[in-house]
Amino acid sequence: MQSTIKGWRGVFSVAKIGGMTDMNDPKKQTASAWFSDLRNQICDAFEKLEDEQVSGPFADLPAGRFELTETKRDGGKGGGGLMSVMRGGRLFEKVGVNISTVHGTLSPQAQAAMAARKDIQLDTDSPFWASGISLVAHMNSPKCPAVHMNTRMFWTPHASWFGGGADLNPMIEVDEDTAFFHKVLEDACNKHSAEYYPKFKEWADEYFMIKHWGIARGVGGIFYDDLDTQNWDADFDFTQDVGRAFLDAFLPITRLRRDETWTEEDREIQLQKRGRYAEFNLVYDRGTHFGLQSGHDPSAVLMSLPPVAKWY
Numbered sequence: 001m002q003s004t005i006k007g008w009r010g011v012f013s014v015a016k017i018g019g020m021t022d023m024n025d026p027k028k029q030t031a032s033a034w035f036s037d038l039r040n041q042i043c044d045a046f047e048k049l050e051d052e053q054v055s056g057p058f059a060d061l062p063a064g065r066f067e068l069t070e071t072k073r074d075g076g077k078g079g080g081g082l083m084s085v086m087r088g089g090r091l092f093e094k095v096g097v098n099i100s101t102v103h104g105t106l107s108p109q110a111q112a113a114m115a116a117r118k119d120i121q122l123d124t125d126s127p128f129w130a131s132g133i134s135l136v137a138h139m140n141s142p143k144c145p146a147v148h149m150n151t152r153m154f155w156t157p158h159a160s161w162f163g164g165g166a167d168l169n170p171m172i173e174v175d176e177d178t179a180f181f182h183k184v185l186e187d188a189c190n191k192h193s194a195e196y197y198p199k200f201k202e203w204a205d206e207y208f209m210i211k212h213w214g215i216a217r218g219v220g221g222i223f224y225d226d227l228d229t230q231n232w233d234a235d236f237d238f239t240q241d242v243g244r245a246f247l248d249a250f251l252p253i254t255r256l257r258r259d260e261t262w263t264e265e266d267r268e269i270q271l272q273k274r275g276r277y278a279e280f281n282l283v284y285d286r287g288t289h290f291g292l293q294s295g296h297d298p299s300a301v302l303m304s305l306p307p308v309a310k311w312y
Helices: 012-019 027-050 108-118 175-190 198-209 232-257 263-283 286-293 297-306
Strands: 001-006 067-072 080-085 092-105 127-139 144-155 160-169 221-227
Touching: 001 080, 012 080, 012 175, 027 080, 027 092, 027 127, 027 144, 027 232, 067 160, 067 297, 080 297, 108 160, 108 286, 127 175, 127 232, 127 297, 160 198, 175 221, 175 232, 198 221, 198 286
Parallel strands: none
Antiparallel strands: 001 067, 067 080, 080 092, 092 127, 127 144, 144 160, 160 221
């Protein structure tokens, strides 16, 4: 069930977007509130980019604005979220910035995947709680890279952990853009551990591989999951820094490339790469699989799909 809310800047409580979230657990409340605040920061920054875009083939369009839709899991009994989507803007062809706080019982598929990954034994009716932010941006210009970012907290009675990351998906690769994006993420990682960036970069290179084609989805970034050092505050601080680093990594590249001219051939390359992007998200992406298996709103789960793509 969905309801569209006019004006995404309204204040929404964790209880509203999370349903029956455990209000006595300050860690869950803190994490969920942080993801909501990060969503606000990103939406503000993206709408500012739309206002700035006064040249190029789409400059005569109204500046894009996010539309907010409330989403629910299991009719609202399992929590829900807020889906912020901008379509047909001057700069963004489609961008979604979703937050959710959901809870319920793990499906058998999710239990098996998590038990194998984390070497933990989950009960048949094991409860879970999860909160996070997920972002995917598809740009009008083939010269502006698409981008993905997400961070999340996951809890079960047996363990809790953080996960997330960000990766750049250029249609036409530029080495200096790739280097800049990675450097910002590396700096964020190095604030916490010198081991994080090389480890999480390699993980991203492996994870964002379209295995049936043997090609990478983009030029990588960082990816991490199951982060539980037994120091919740430190793990949460790192996850926040990954979220903060996203705008520092993405906005300068977009401002640098947004006014470059492009051709119909460039557009064809963009559409074909979008097709590969869609294949990855439908076939391999953990978040997509978990969202559909856990009964979350499909429109929110599939927000990442591009508005237009091609396959050959």
